[in-house]
Amino acid sequence: MKFELKLALRFLKAGKGQTLFIMLGIAIGVAVQIFLGTLITGLQEDLVNATVGKSPHIVLRSESTKITQREQDDDSLLSTEGNFIKDERSLSNWEPFLTYLDSQEQLTAVSPVVSGNAFLIKSGLRSPLVIRGIDSDRADDIYRFEEVTTSGSYQLSGNQSLIGSEIARTYALDIGDSFLIELAGGTSEIFIVSGIFDLGTQGINETWVFLDLIRAQRLLDFGGNISSIELQVSEVFKADQIANQLDRELIGADFTNWKDENASLLSALNSQSSSSYTIQFFVLMAITLGIASVLAVSVVQKQRQIGILKAMGTSSKSARNIFILQGAILGFLGAMLGVFLGFLLIQGFLFGTAAATGDPLFALNIRFNQTMVILLITTLASIISAVIPARNSAKLNPIDVMKG
Amino acid sequence: MSNCLLQACNIKKTYGTVVKTEVLKGIDLSIQQGEFASLIGYSGSGKTTLLNILGALDKPTEGEVKFNGQKISAMQDEELAYFRNSNLGFIFQFHHLLPDFSVLENVLIPTWIKDGTANKNRIERAKELLEMVGLKDRINNNANDISGGQQQRVAIARALINEPSLILADEPTGNLDSDTTEQVYALMRDLNEKLQTSFLIVTHNDHIAAKSDRVIEIKDGNITKDFMTKEKEEGEIWQDLAPCYCKLKDERESVL
Numbered sequence: 146m147k148f149e150l151k152l153a154l155r156f157l158k159a160g161k162g163q164t165l166f167i168m169l170g171i172a173i174g175v176a177v178q179i180f181l182g183t184l185i186t187g188l189q190e191d192l193v194n195a196t197v198g199k200s201p202h203i204v205l206r207s208e209s210t211k212i213t214q215r216e217q218d219d220d221s222l223l224s225t226e227g228n229f230i231k232d233e234r235s236l237s238n239w240e241p242f243l244t245y246l247d248s249q250e251q252l253t254a255v256s257p258v259v260s261g262n263a264f265l266i267k268s269g270l271r272s273p274l275v276i277r278g279i280d281s282d283r284a285d286d287i288y289r290f291e292e293v294t295t296s297g298s299y300q301l302s303g304n305q306s307l308i309g310s311e312i313a314r315t316y317a318l319d320i321g322d323s324f325l326i327e328l329a330g331g332t333s334e335i336f337i338v339s340g341i342f343d344l345g346t347q348g349i350n351e352t353w354v355f356l357d358l359i360r361a362q363r364l365l366d367f368g369g370n371i372s373s374i375e376l377q378v379s380e381v382f383k384a385d386q387i388a389n390q391l392d393r394e395l396i397g398a399d400f401t402n403w404k405d406e407n408a409s410l411l412s413a414l415n416s417q418s419s420s421s422y423t424i425q426f427f428v429l430m431a432i433t434l435g436i437a438s439v440l441a442v443s444v445v446q447k448q449r450q451i452g453i454l455k456a457m458g459t460s461s462k463s464a465r466n467i468f469i470l471q472g473a474i475l476g477f478l479g480a481m482l483g484v485f486l487g488f489l490l491i492q493g494f495l496f497g498t499a500a501a502t503g504d505p506l507f508a509l510n511i512r513f514n515q516t517m518v519i520l521l522i523t524t525l526a527s528i529i530s531a532v533i534p535a536r537n538s539a540k541l542n543p544i545d546v547m548k549g
Numbered sequence: 550m551s552n553c554l555l556q557a558c559n560i561k562k563t564y565g566t567v568v569k570t571e572v573l574k575g576i577d578l579s580i581q582q583g584e585f586a587s588l589i590g591y592s593g594s595g596k597t598t599l600l601n602i603l604g605a606l607d608k609p610t611e612g613e614v615k616f617n618g619q620k621i622s623a624m625q626d627e628e629l630a631y632f633r634n635s636n637l638g639f640i641f642q643f644h645h646l647l648p649d650f651s652v653l654e655n656v657l658i659p660t661w662i663k664d665g666t667a668n669k670n671r672i673e674r675a676k677e678l679l680e681m682v683g684l685k686d687r688i689n690n691n692a693n694d695i696s697g698g699q700q701q702r703v704a705i706a707r708a709l710i711n712e713p714s715l716i717l718a719d720e721p722t723g724n725l726d727s728d729t730t731e732q733v734y735a736l737m738r739d740l741n742e743k744l745q746t747s748f749l750i751v752t753h754n755d756h757i758a759a760k761s762d763r764v765i766e767i768k769d770g771n772i773t774k775d776f777m778t779k780e781k782e783e784g785e786i787w788q789d790l791a792p793c794y795c796k797l798k799d800e801r802e803s804v805l
C-alpha cells in the first residue's frame with residue numbers, strides 16, 4: 146500500500162490545479178452541509194427549548210393501585226399505594242421513589258407535585274386556578290424560577306404563593322398582596338403573593354399558582370400524598386426512551402413524556418430534518434460526481450504512466466488502489482477543509498445576526514459527532530466515486546497505451 | 550553452452566476476429582543467460598508483437614513461453630506482475646519515464662513496486678546505476694528536464710535496478726541521433742558484460758546488430774535468420790540453424 150500511496154500523493158501533487166479545484170469543491174459542499182446541519186440543529190434546539198425547556202419532560206403518575214420496583218438483589222424494594230378515594234390518582238410513600246429517581250444519571254430534575262383545581266377570589270371577581278404544590282428548590286430545576294420570576298422571590302413556605310403574571314395583571318396583585326383560594330367543596334384559604342412569574346405561555350400565566358408542597362397537600366386534602374413526579378432529562382430527544390426504561394423498572398407507574406404530547410411539533414421538526422438530509426444528500430451526490438469525473442479524466446491523462454507502471458510490474462489491483470486512494474485523500478482533505486470553512490460560515494452567521502440584533506439569533510454549536518459523520522460519509526462517498534475510474538485504471542493494458 | 554533463460558515454442562499471434570491476420574506464425578526462440586541479442590526485421594514484421602509476448606505483456610494466440618522453465622501463461626495477474634517486476638526489465642522506444650517523478654525516483658520505481666519503498670541500499674544502487682549511465686549529477690532533476698538521450702539512459706538504469714536476468718528493449722534508440730545511439734549501445738553492452746544481464750534488443754541499425762553476440766531476423770512472422778556474429782566472421786552461416794537452442798542442447802545431450 147505504501148507504493149500506491151506514494152503514487153496517489155504524487156499524482157495529486159502533480160495535478161495541483163485540478164486537485165485544489167476539486168478539493169475546494171468538496172470543501173464548499175461539506176461547509177454547506179456543516180452549516181446547514183448546525184443551523185437546523187440549532188434552530189430545532191431553540192424551538193424545543195422554547196417548548197419544553199421550562200416544563201417537565203416526563204411525568205410519573207400512578208397507573209394502578211400499586212407501584213413496585215422490578216425485583217432487586219438487595220431488599221430495598223420500592224413500593225407505593227395508589228389512592229383512588231377521590232377519583233384522583235395519587236401517590237403515597239413516594240419519598241423512596243424520589244431517592245431512586247435522584248440516583249438516575251439521565252435525569253436532571255426530579256420534582257414532586259401536588260395539583261388540583263380551585264378558584265381565585267379577589268374583590269368579588271372569581272376565576273379558575275390550577276394549584277401546583279411544589280418543593281421550591283426541586284421545582285426550580287424544571288421551571289428555572291430564577292429566570293422566570295419577574296418580581297419577588299420564588300422560595301415558598303407557609304401561605305406564600307407564586308402567581309402567574311396574567312393573574313397578577315387581571316387582579317392587580319403585587320408582592321405582599323393577599324387573595325383567597327376556594328376549592329369546589331367550599332373550603333377556602335388566604336394566600337400571600339411572594340413572587341410573580343412569566344413562564345411564556347398565556348394559559349399558564351393566567352391560571353397557575355405555585356404553593357408550598359405541604360401547604361397544598363393540606364389544602365387539597367392529600368394527606369402525605371402527591372399527584373405526580375415531574376422529571377427533566379439531559380437529552381431532550383431521548384425523553385421517550387428514558388420514560389420507557391423507567392416504565393420497565395417501575396411496574397404500575399404511568400409515564401407521559403413531552404414527545405408524545407407534542408407529536409405535531411416533532412413531525413414538523415422531522416420533516417425539516419429530512420429536507421435538510423435531502424439537501425445534504427444532493428450535495429454529496431455533486432461531490433461524488435465531481436470526484437468521479439476528475440479522477441476519470443486523470444486516468445485518461447495518466448494512462449501512459451499507468452501502462453509503464455504495469456509493464457514494470459504494477460498489478461492491476463495496485464493500479465486500481467492508486468486511484469481509490471486518490472479519491473479517499475481528496476474526500477478526506479476536502480472534507481477537513483470543509484469543516485473549517487463551515488466553522489467560519491457559522492461564526493460569520495453568528496456575527497452577522499448579532500450585529501443586527503445585538504444578540505445572536507440562537508446558539509449554534511458544531512457537533513463533534515455530526516462533524517465526524519460528515520467526514521466519514523464524505524470520505525466513503527469519495528472512495529466509492531473513485532471506483533469506476535480506478536477500475537478503468539486497473540483495466541488499462543500496457544501494450545495498448547504505450548504504442549507510439 | 551550457457552543456460553537457457555527464456556524459451557518460446559511455436560508462438561503464434563493472430564490479430565482480428567473477422568479479418569484475421571497472423572502476425573507471428575510459429576516462432577521458436579530461446580535466449581541464453583548473459584546473451585546480447587539483436588532482433589531485426591522490417592517494420593510491421595512482428596518484432597514488437599514478439600517482444601511483448603516474450604515479456605509477458607501480451608498473450609500468444611498459440612504457443613508457450615517459459616522463463617527459467619516456468620510457464621508464463623499459467624500465471625495470474627498479480628503473479629505475472631511480480632514476475633515482470635523481478636525478472637524483466639523493459640526499455641521502450643519512447644523512453645516512458647514518469648514525468649511526475651525525479652530521475653532518481655524513476656530509477657527507484659521498480660523497487661517501490663516490489664517493496665513498497667526503497668531502503669538505503671537500493672537508493673545507493675540507483676545512484677550507482679545512474680553513475681554508470683553517466684547521469685550522476687542529474688539525479689534530482691525532473692524526468693522531463695533532461696534530454697532524450699539522457700532519458701533513455703535513465704530508462705536503462707531503471708530497467709536494471711531490480712537486477713533482472715533479461716532486458717527487453719524495443720528500438721531503444723529509435724528516436725535518438727547516431728552519436729547518442731552509439732553511446733546508449735555501448736552502455737548496454739558494457740552493462741551486459743559487467744552484470745551478465747541478458748539483452749534482447751529490437752533495432753533497425755545494422756551497425757549495432759553486427760556488434761551483438763547474436764542476430765535474429767524476423768520476416769512475415771517467421772524467423773528467417775538467427776546467427777552468432779562470432780561464428781559468422783568465421784564464415785559460418787547460421788541461417789539454417791535450428792531455431793531452438795534448448796532443443797538443440799537437449800538433442801545434443803541425448804546424443805551424448
Ligand SMILES: Nc1ncnc2c1ncn2[C@@H]1O[C@H](COP(=O)(O)OP(=O)(O)O)[C@@H](O)[C@H]1O
Pocket residue numbers: 564565572590591592593594595596597598599
Ligand atoms: N493490436 C493490434 N491489432 C491489430 N493488428 C496489430 C496490432 N498490433 C500490431 N498489429 C499488426 O501486426 C503487425 C506487426 O506489428 P509489430 O509487431 O508492431 O511490428 P514491428 O514492431 O516489427 O514493426 C503489423 O502489421 C501491425 O499492423
Ligand SMILES: [Mg+2]
Pocket residue numbers: 596597598719
Ligand atoms: Mg515495433
